[in-house]
Amino acid sequence: MQLYNKLSAKERAVLIDEAGKDRLTISFYQYHKIEDPQTFRDKLFLEWNALDVLGRIYVSYEGINAQLSVPSDRMLELKEQLDAIPFLKDIRLNVAVEQDNKSFLKLKVKVRNKIVADGLNDETFDVTDKGIHLNAKEFNEMLANPNTVCVDMRNHYESEIGHFDGAVTPDVDTFRDSLDIIEEDLKDNKEDKNLLMYCTGGIRCEKASAYYKHKGFKNVFQLEGGIIEYTRQVKEEGIENKFLGKNFVFDHRRAEKISDHVVSNCHQCGEPCDEHVNCDNEACHLLFIQCKSCSEKMNTCCSDECKEIAALPFEEQKELRKGKGNSNKIFKKGRSEVLTFKR
Structure with missing residues (x-):
């Protein structure tokens, strides 16, 4: 079997x-x-x-x-x-x-221990006491409310290429990191502000909304179905699209185009660009944003060193990798000292 x-x-x-x-x-x-x-x-x-x-x-x-x-x-x-x-x-x-x-x-x-790595002790709060779910139309209305703080619950490399207009985009490597940062930034407005959250498909907001209610936030809202469902409703119902740029996805496509806005830049030259690539040096494999010009110049590599290694015969590359761990761990996506415009 x-x-x-x-x-x-x-x-x-x-x-x-x-x-x-x-x-x-x-x-x-x-x-x-x-x-x-x-x-x-x-x-x-x-x-x-x-x-x-x-x-x-x-x-x-x-x-x-x-x-x-x-x-x-x-x-x-x-x-x-x-x-x-x-x-x-x-x-x-x-x-x-x-x-x-x-x-x-x-x-x-x-x-897995958890379906999303949130680092939370679920025994300390009621994970079923979630925030109010909003459809696309309701989300746009809440987003326009001056008393609303809209927060992107995704990581930096996701929100960098696309986000809702006016949203707070924490510069974090993990979902868990964003929870504490948001709570600290909004600690004086737990009762008087609307906390409006969104993520790719809604799953991170499910846990985050319950967590923030446990932490004393009174008005907690979340985009039902995340950016994916929002986009479907926008197209089918003719609703105004408030999302700028691309939606990062965790498969070989890497992103879905939601609007024509390009809100990010090439990490090597700084020109407007929203195309993620993986460094062609398999021992590195860093995820970063690279324009076509830099891709041609660098052979889809993040540095001159990686460019030289990637040009070696496959067997020589394997020998160089022996006994070494991956030099860029998953939580360091899009961050490297070799990237002039993203360190």
Whole structure:
């Protein structure tokens, strides 16, 4: 019985091309007490592998957080499988704004301590006492209220390429970091200001809103379904779009274009740019923003040193990597001394 992915990303990409089918990229989450996450995880893998589902799914005692792609002609089967799970019946599925058949190239279903790494002790507060959910129209109205403080609950490399007009964008590496910073900045306005939050798909705001209510904030609101659902409603209902730039996503697409605004700059030359790349030196793999001109000049590398290493034969690169950890950890995305415009 196969319970793990056995194909490489390259092998999977070839199979997708050969299949010639359009795929849908979707995401969803649900907080729910799962007694046996490992058994639930194995069940999902078996069912979804049979449907040719690909993606990154986290399962824990507190629920599920899923980003995945599925062949369009099997979407109904996936929905039927989800509806057969009581706590996922009629779950809202966030459909990606921009589709790409290769948004995911592997099926990874992992058991984690938490479905979002928030660093919080959930036993100290009621995680179900959440803030008020707002749709796109209601969010715009609240955003326009002068008594509202709108906060982006995402990390710096996400909000850098796109954010709501007038939002506070904490310069943080982790979700946990933003919680304390926001509380400190708004400590004198816990009762008289509207705290309005948003994130990619809504999951971070679910926990954050309950946390802030526990910390004494009286007027807590959150964008239901996050930026993804907001964009869908804006397009379908003709609502004014208040989001500027791109929405960062955690798959091979890296971002979805929400508006024509370019709100960030190339980390190497400073020119307007919102294209994330990974350094072509596999021992580095730093995520940063690079314009086409710098990409051509630097061969999609973040530094001259990485450019020289990436130009070496593959076997020589492997030898250089032996015994060394990744030089840029995941929490240092977009930060490096070699980047003139993002340190």
